[in-house]
Amino acid sequence: MTALLEVRGVSKRFGGVVANANVSLNVPEGAIIGLIGPNGSGKTTLFSSIVGQHAIDSGSILFQGNEISKLRVSEIARSGLLRTFQQTRIYGQMDCMRNMLISTPDTSAGLLSMLSRHSAEEQEEAERLLDFVGLYEKRFLMAGDLSFGQQKLLEFAMALMNKPKILLLDEPTAGINPTLINGLIDRLKRANKEIGITLFVIEHNMRVIMNLADHIYCLAHGEILADGSPEAIKDDRRVIEAYLGAS
Amino acid sequence: MEGLSIFIEQPVRLLQIIVDGILVGSVFALSAYGLALVWGVMKIINIAQGEFVMLGGYVAILIADAGYSPLLGVPLAAMILFCVGWVLYRLVIFRVVDRDLFISILATFGLSILLQQLANQVFGADVRTAESGLVTMSFLDGNITISQIKLLSFFLAFALGGGLWLFLRSSQLGQAIRATAQNARAARIMGIDTNSVYAVTYGLNAAICGAAGALVAMTWVIHPYLGLTYTVRSFMIVVVAGLGNLMGVILAGLGLGTAENIAGFVLGAEYQAAFVFSLLVVILVWRNWRLGLQRRYLK
Amino acid sequence: MGLIAAFGAPIFLPFMTTQIAFLWMMVVFALCWDIMGGQMGYNSFGNIFFFGIGAYVCAVIQRDSGLDWYVAFFLGFGAAAILGVLCAAILGAGILGLRGQYFAICTLGLGIAGGEIASGWDYIGAGSGLSPPLFPGALGMREMFFNYLFLTLALVCFFTLKRVYSGRFGLAINAIRDDEDKAEAMGLRTTRYKIVAWCISAFFVAMCGAAAGNMIGFIDPRDVAFAGVTFGVWMVLMAILGGKGTLWGPVLGALVFHITQELFWTYLLGWQRVALGLLIVVIVVFFPTGILGWLRERRTMSTSGGSEQ
Numbered sequence: 140m141t142a143l144l145e146v147r148g149v150s151k152r153f154g155g156v157v158a159n160a161n162v163s164l165n166v167p168e169g170a171i172i173g174l175i176g177p178n179g180s181g182k183t184t185l186f187s188s189i190v191g192q193h194a195i196d197s198g199s200i201l202f203q204g205n206e207i208s209k210l211r212v213s214e215i216a217r218s219g220l221l222r223t224f225q226q227t228r229i230y231g232q233m234d235c236m237r238n239m240l241i242s243t244p245d246t247s248a249g250l251l252s253m254l255s256r257h258s259a260e261e262q263e264e265a266e267r268l269l270d271f272v273g274l275y276e277k278r279f280l281m282a283g284d285l286s287f288g289q290q291k292l293l294e295f296a297m298a299l300m301n302k303p304k305i306l307l308l309d310e311p312t313a314g315i316n317p318t319l320i321n322g323l324i325d326r327l328k329r330a331n332k333e334i335g336i337t338l339f340v341i342e343h344n345m346r347v348i349m350n351l352a353d354h355i356y357c358l359a360h361g362e363i364l365a366d367g368s369p370e371a372i373k374d375d376r377r378v379i380e381a382y383l384g385a386s
Numbered sequence: 387m388e389g390l391s392i393f394i395e396q397p398v399r400l401l402q403i404i405v406d407g408i409l410v411g412s413v414f415a416l417s418a419y420g421l422a423l424v425w426g427v428m429k430i431i432n433i434a435q436g437e438f439v440m441l442g443g444y445v446a447i448l449i450a451d452a453g454y455s456p457l458l459g460v461p462l463a464a465m466i467l468f469c470v471g472w473v474l475y476r477l478v479i480f481r482v483v484d485r486d487l488f489i490s491i492l493a494t495f496g497l498s499i500l501l502q503q504l505a506n507q508v509f510g511a512d513v514r515t516a517e518s519g520l521v522t523m524s525f526l527d528g529n530i531t532i533s534q535i536k537l538l539s540f541f542l543a544f545a546l547g548g549g550l551w552l553f554l555r556s557s558q559l560g561q562a563i564r565a566t567a568q569n570a571r572a573a574r575i576m577g578i579d580t581n582s583v584y585a586v587t588y589g590l591n592a593a594i595c596g597a598a599g600a601l602v603a604m605t606w607v608i609h610p611y612l613g614l615t616y617t618v619r620s621f622m623i624v625v626v627a628g629l630g631n632l633m634g635v636i637l638a639g640l641g642l643g644t645a646e647n648i649a650g651f652v653l654g655a656e657y658q659a660a661f662v663f664s665l666l667v668v669i670l671v672w673r674n675w676r677l678g679l680q681r682r683y684l685k
Numbered sequence: 686m687g688l689i690a691a692f693g694a695p696i697f698l699p700f701m702t703t704q705i706a707f708l709w710m711m712v713v714f715a716l717c718w719d720i721m722g723g724q725m726g727y728n729s730f731g732n733i734f735f736f737g738i739g740a741y742v743c744a745v746i747q748r749d750s751g752l753d754w755y756v757a758f759f760l761g762f763g764a765a766a767i768l769g770v771l772c773a774a775i776l777g778a779g780i781l782g783l784r785g786q787y788f789a790i791c792t793l794g795l796g797i798a799g800g801e802i803a804s805g806w807d808y809i810g811a812g813s814g815l816s817p818p819l820f821p822g823a824l825g826m827r828e829m830f831f832n833y834l835f836l837t838l839a840l841v842c843f844f845t846l847k848r849v850y851s852g853r854f855g856l857a858i859n860a861i862r863d864d865e866d867k868a869e870a871m872g873l874r875t876t877r878y879k880i881v882a883w884c885i886s887a888f889f890v891a892m893c894g895a896a897a898g899n900m901i902g903f904i905d906p907r908d909v910a911f912a913g914v915t916f917g918v919w920m921v922l923m924a925i926l927g928g929k930g931t932l933w934g935p936v937l938g939a940l941v942f943h944i945t946q947e948l949f950w951t952y953l954l955g956w957q958r959v960a961l962g963l964l965i966v967v968i969v970v971f972f973p974t975g976i977l978g979w980l981r982e983r984r985t986m987s988t989s990g991g992s993e994q
Contacts, residue, residue, distance in 0.1 A: 190870065191681060192681065192866075192870075193680075193681055193682070194680045194681045194682075211681070211869075212681070212866075212869045212870055213869040213870075213872055213873060213874060213875060216869070216870055216871055216872035217872040217874075221870070221871070221872075222870060224867075224870075228864055228866075228867040228870075229864075229867070230859065230860050230863035230864055230867065230868075231863050231864075232859065232862070232863050232930075233856070233859055233860070233863065237856055237859070240853075240856055241853070241856040241857060241859075241860045241868075241871075241873070242871055244872060245857075245871075245872050245873045245874050250881070252853065253849075253852065253853055253854040253857070253878070253881060254848070254849065254852045254853070254854060255852055255853055256851060256852050256853070257853065297871065298871075301871055301872060431786055431790070478966055478970065481970045482969070482970060485973075486973075487785060487786050488728045488785070488786065488789060489969055489970075489973060491728075491786055491789055491790070492728075492921065492925075492965065492969045493965075493966055493969045493970055495730075495918065495965065496962050496963070496964075496965030496966035496969060497962070497966060498962075499914060499918065499958070499961065499962035499965060500959060500962030500963055500965075500966065501962070502914075502962070503956075503958035503959040503961075503962055504959050504962075506958070507955055507956060507959060614797065614914075618790075618793075618794060618797075621790055625787075654805065656804065656805045656811075656812070657801070657802070657805045659797075659801045660798055660801035660802045660804075660805060663794045663795075663797045663798035663801055664794070664798045664801075664802070666790070666791065666794035666798075667780070667791055667794045667795050667798060670780075670783055670787055670790070670791040670794075671779040671780060671782070671783070671791070674779075674782050674783050674787065675779070675782065678782060683782065683783070683784055684783060684784065684787045685784070685785075
């Protein structure tokens, strides 16, 4: 299987702090890959580097074989690489349906398409996806008025609406009521299997990531510490020590 | 653009213009320092900055009208404008401190218009100046002239700026101000009354601008509408230098004074204001574009 | 009903035709500012720049074309719109990359720079200004003509925006307002939408300039064309006063503001500008959501009698 996303020797520092040091990893198409590591190990920084939110100091990032480390955020997003945010970002002053509708891929933003109203198919798709995440009844509520967990689900639905090839999820279960986590894991798996979206997930919840991922990378102090199947990572001494020793 | 050819024939003229530019630039730097102070401490961009300068200038002019030396205007303007700034904070500014940055821009813009029009009604629209009674010195066989008052104003500007800097570094209030600038919430927890700190900071800024204005009244001219130009100059200097960079502010201020003077000579005096405002647009767009190359933008 | 009142107004109040004409112009100003500030979150102080461009372009064409007044005027009117859009597109490419306060202050600089540059350019009259050719027609006809021109402009603007907001464009600029970084992260071509928004704004405002220059009869670079501290700020104020981010808010704001301003001028004369400055502060500090926002809050407070959580 060819790697959909390839990170090669990426380094990033902020002033004197090294956030990522020579990180390399592969995300094969169709897989669910996990990224774990103690707080401050550089996971979100790596995500931000991949999606283009900041420049990297060195290394290269290939998506579908193309170098993306110099492209702008919106260009990368349009090519099919999307991410969700740790603090969950949605459009607060618009209702859920409108949040969904504006999340359709912006491939042809010609003047005429700007004027067009959203088609019935797009409306149906939005409703279907909102139903998929369980927000159908709340679809006309203002997104900013939803609870944190509901906003997370909305953000996920919006990402699906954008028909990405790969979705980078930054702590998708953080702040979610534990009784709802199984539902979310189930939806993530379905998105992967039924819709065919590759997932690259940062997670702190070990139970979740062990259940979800095919392959896991562990970051510590900005470097890749270990990688392997969930079973291997679970028993890896270095990983255990990194978590226990992390301050 | 005959101005350019004169530079080549008589380079001494260029030197004169540069010297004048540096001298006037010191006042720009002073006003910019105040703007940066308020911006850093209260996260507000004070559009009324130039109006404080203008009002300070009128204080000096009124003193000169009353028969005293306008040099007295410098400390007097500082004191009066401190009170004005402090009162304005207590009446208006405190309501916009913790809100959307655009609200604070619009509010201070409103204040700027209010003060400007008030000055226009009270003082009239005429251009005024305050005679300081100091002479002009000449150097290099009369090719370079430097008026004493401009030289004095230059040193006073540095003295005032230096005084403010020392105050912020060493006094207890100054440290409270700096603590609040770094982390307002932590400062509050430590027992600092941030609202009072803000009021004093805004007052200090007004005082600095007032003193600068008194200097401007003696070295240049004052009229009710010069405020916006000073605000824009201060903003440009802060954008170029960066918020925490005092040396940068000084250099940028002197540089702007020089650039303006050269532009005024080359393009013609009627285009000097056009130069200032166009430069603002150019600097902002260019700065942002440079950041954009690194996938960043001006925050 | 409202339309009948609008059309009939100058007939019932013939001595106020100019003021009514200005009212329609203010409506366009407020609506056009609102696309940028209210709907898209890009608070501009420099939309007046396009007004000045429009005024001068039209007047110059009228002066130099040597054609019949109506032909020259409508030629100039059209050229004003085109040049306004062109300027918005070219300047926007650089300036719309700025965010928040930097954008606001940059546009402030733009607006004032326009006036300063125009004051020195002899081709357009420099500091002495420019006078477009006189309107051919009986006294009073001029005001009528421009009144209906402005009314038409206001109506076209209103309905254009209504249509445009209901499509993808409206959603896109709202998304940019709510979270521009998120919009970019979702692949939205934000630059394109931003530029189009500013072009729409410039389109109508430039035409206002062309018409206003002729109605006033004289174009002064600082006080008429690029009147940054008067018209330029009023655009912002009206939209906020009525309620930014809505269609009717700017219209309402324009109405209230214009009437207030006329009252100030009649009763305060010299001090009207001082009062205006005060008004800005009061509105911004106490009524940032505007009249519509205030009404909405009153309504939700009265309907939600009990707690709701």
